[in-house]
Amino acid sequence: xxxxxxxxxCGARRAEGQNLVFPPFISHARSLYQSVSLVLWxxxxxxxxxFSPPTSLxxxxxxxxxxxxxxxxxxxxxxxxxxxxxxxxxxxPARMPSRRSSVAIAFIALSFLLLLYTSRRLxxxxxxxxxxxxxxxxxxSQHAPQGDGAHDTKPxxxxxxxxxxxxxxxxxxTSNILLVMKTGASESFARVPTxxxxxxxxxxxxxxxxxxxxxxxxxxxxxxxxxxxxxxxxDNSDFDLYRRQKWCEVDQENCNKLGNPAREGWNLDKYKNVxxxxxxxxxxxxxxxxxxxxxxxxxxxxxxxxxxKQLKPTKKVYLGSVTLINNFSFGHGGSGYxxxxxxxxxxxxxxxxxxxxxxxxxxxxxxxxYIFALALKDxxxxxxxxxxxxxxxxxxxxxxxxxxxxxxxxxxxxxMNAEEINTFWHFERKRYHRxxxxxxxxxxxxxxxxxxxxxxxxxxxxxxxWDNNADNxxxxxxxxxxxxxxxxxxxxxxxxxxxxxxxxxHESFEACGAxxxxxxxxxxxxxxxxxxxxxxxxFQLGKPLKKGADKDRTMSGWDVEKIxxxxxxxxxxxxxxxxxxxxx
Numbered sequence: 001x002x003x004x005x006x007x008x009x010c011g012a013r014r015a016e017g018q019n020l021v022f023p024p025f026i027s028h029a030r031s032l033y034q035s036v037s038l039v040l041w042x043x044x045x046x047x048x049x050x051f052s053p054p055t056s057l058x059x060x061x062x063x064x065x066x067x068x069x070x071x072x073x074x075x076x077x078x079x080x081x082x083x084x085x086x087x088x089x090x091x092x093p094a095r096m097p098s099r100r101s102s103v104a105i106a107f108i109a110l111s112f113l114l115l116l117y118t119s120r121r122l123x124x125x126x127x128x129x130x131x132x133x134x135x136x137x138x139x140x141s142q143h144a145p146q147g148d149g150a151h152d153t154k155p156x157x158x159x160x161x162x163x164x165x166x167x168x169x170x171x172x173x174t175s176n177i178l179l180v181m182k183t184g185a186s187e188s189f190a191r192v193p194t195x196x197x198x199x200x201x202x203x204x205x206x207x208x209x210x211x212x213x214x215x216x217x218x219x220x221x222x223x224x225x226x227x228x229x230x231x232x233x234x235d236n237s238d239f240d241l242y243r244r245q246k247w248c249e250v251d252q253e254n255c256n257k258l259g260n261p262a263r264e265g266w267n268l269d270k271y272k273n274v275x276x277x278x279x280x281x282x283x284x285x286x287x288x289x290x291x292x293x294x295x296x297x298x299x300x301x302x303x304x305x306x307x308x309k310q311l312k313p314t315k316k317v318y319l320g321s322v323t324l325i326n327n328f329s330f331g332h333g334g335s336g337y338x339x340x341x342x343x344x345x346x347x348x349x350x351x352x353x354x355x356x357x358x359x360x361x362x363x364x365x366x367x368x369x370y371i372f373a374l375a376l377k378d379x380x381x382x383x384x385x386x387x388x389x390x391x392x393x394x395x396x397x398x399x400x401x402x403x404x405x406x407x408x409x410x411x412x413x414x415x416m417n418a419e420e421i422n423t424f425w426h427f428e429r430k431r432y433h434r435x436x437x438x439x440x441x442x443x444x445x446x447x448x449x450x451x452x453x454x455x456x457x458x459x460x461x462x463x464x465x466w467d468n469n470a471d472n473x474x475x476x477x478x479x480x481x482x483x484x485x486x487x488x489x490x491x492x493x494x495x496x497x498x499x500x501x502x503x504x505x506h507e508s509f510e511a512c513g514a515x516x517x518x519x520x521x522x523x524x525x526x527x528x529x530x531x532x533x534x535x536x537x538x539f540q541l542g543k544p545l546k547k548g549a550d551k552d553r554t555m556s557g558w559d560v561e562k563i564x565x566x567x568x569x570x571x572x573x574x575x576x577x578x579x580x581x582x583x584x
């Protein structure tokens with residue numbers, strides 16, 4: 001564009017009160033272009049220079065000078081720049097620029113020099129300062145031909161580096177592990193989004209199953225119950241929620257107000273587990289390991305990958321945190337359970353339709369993880385192996401720190417709400433980033449590390465209206481024939497074994513604390529409520545409770561001095577205590 005044209009546009013836009021839009025003469029610098037446009041627009045708003053050209057200057061020279069807005073303050077307010085070319089100059093003597101004009105010239109020159117300096121790497125500058133920004137269209141394949149022409153048949157290779165989320169830097173290779181998550185439509189929008197932004201963020205592949213087909217942020221959620229036999233659903237109140245979800249034509253939250261989704265979801269959940277295993281295997285049959293978790297389960301991936309590298313997926317194993325029903329052992333679903341490829345090949349691959357074979361059985365049982373273990377045992381003779389505390393059903397606030405939970409690595413936690421998942425995810429990221437900065441490749445996270453971060457800074461001597469879950473041993477007021485639950489009385493010592501402080505432990509919170517202090521490492525924390533003193537040989541944070549009447553208030557205490565001494569006496573966790581896995 002010729003200088004005269006640029007100046008003409010500048011003046012015309014100035015006179016019309018419009019913003020200047022300068023042409024994109026630098027194709028790779030959108031930000032620079034916008035900045036230069038702004039500077040030129042400001043220039044057009046500036047007061048005119050108070051000098052006239054010398055007689056030796058031609059009219060075109062004048063137009064190319066800095067006098068782009070007007071020849072005088074009065075003219076600048078009345079005449080557009082397009083009229084300047086018709087102005088007759090008399091060759092009056094030149095005058096010095098005014099102070100205001102000089103400042104404007106200096107500002108414009110300095111701004112332009114600064115822009116030139118900052119654009120020294122113009123070829124790679126993009127308007128977005130994001131590490132994972134792609135200049136290419138994300139909806140077009142980078143390997144397919146692009147363009148409108150009929151001759152655009154050759155693929156155009158991308159020169160852009162693949163996007164890498166900084167939060168995933170150093171994340172382990174999980175390509176041989178398939179995470180299979182179970183949720184419900186009544187809770188999925190409350191739980192799944194946080195998982196997608198944290199624990200699932202760096203996984204190359206995973207599957208989520210529910211009791212309804214859904215899509216959350218582009219992530220497909222599969223209906224695990226779509227193939228349940230009609231005979232199992234008919235006249236079965238367990239499927240009331242399932243039917244209402246399909247009937248609902250607005251959001252599920254509003255439709256759930258018509259029922260009790262917590263109770264109904266529990267009744268429906270038991271039909272899912274075997275069907276989920278069957279569908280996951282049929283969709284992804286070639287993984288070495290299958291990890292089944294709930295939507296409130298947290299997985300510590302670096303630890304899990306390190307552990308499974310030591311095991312052989314060609315061996316039939318089923319690993320979990322063992323729970324008992326009717327003296328039958330199964331892996332607790334919320335803690336998560338791990339099944340090898342060899343086990344899945346035998347269980348699902350050799351038993352097509354196995355899910356439907358347990359639909360009717362589920363009607364009379366309580367839990368889906370229990371039915372999964374029953375089916376697996378029936379079909380493969382594989383039983384669960386105890387992996388606690390590495391596979392764990394607690395979370396940072398309820399982990400029982402102490403001799404049973406210290407130098408043990410941990411791969412799962414349960415009952416984690418969205419905030420807790422986010423907090424622990426960032427704790428992990430910061431920890432592994434710090435290790436990378438120090439030159440260490442990896443360092444197994446053990447339960448002691450969780451204590452150092454989440455409990456040690458919060459240890460208090462006492463907390464009112466608080467439950468720290470101390471329940472290993474009870475001291476109960478048995479006067480006036482008070483009745484206590486069997487599980488509590490079963491955890492009492494014989495009274496002839498009490499020391500002097502234990503004999504009074506049931507009388508008050510202070511007496512309960514005195515008994516705890518008298519018992520050495522048998523008691524690290526205690527709890528008192530209305531004649532019941534309970535103690536524990538581990539220590540945890542617990543949770544707050546609503547304030548009740550004085551006699552109903554729950555008080556919790558910790559022997560902080562004793563806890564600190566015990567921690568200081570423990571050797572460094574140099575030897576990682578992985579659980580033993582037995583194989584045939």
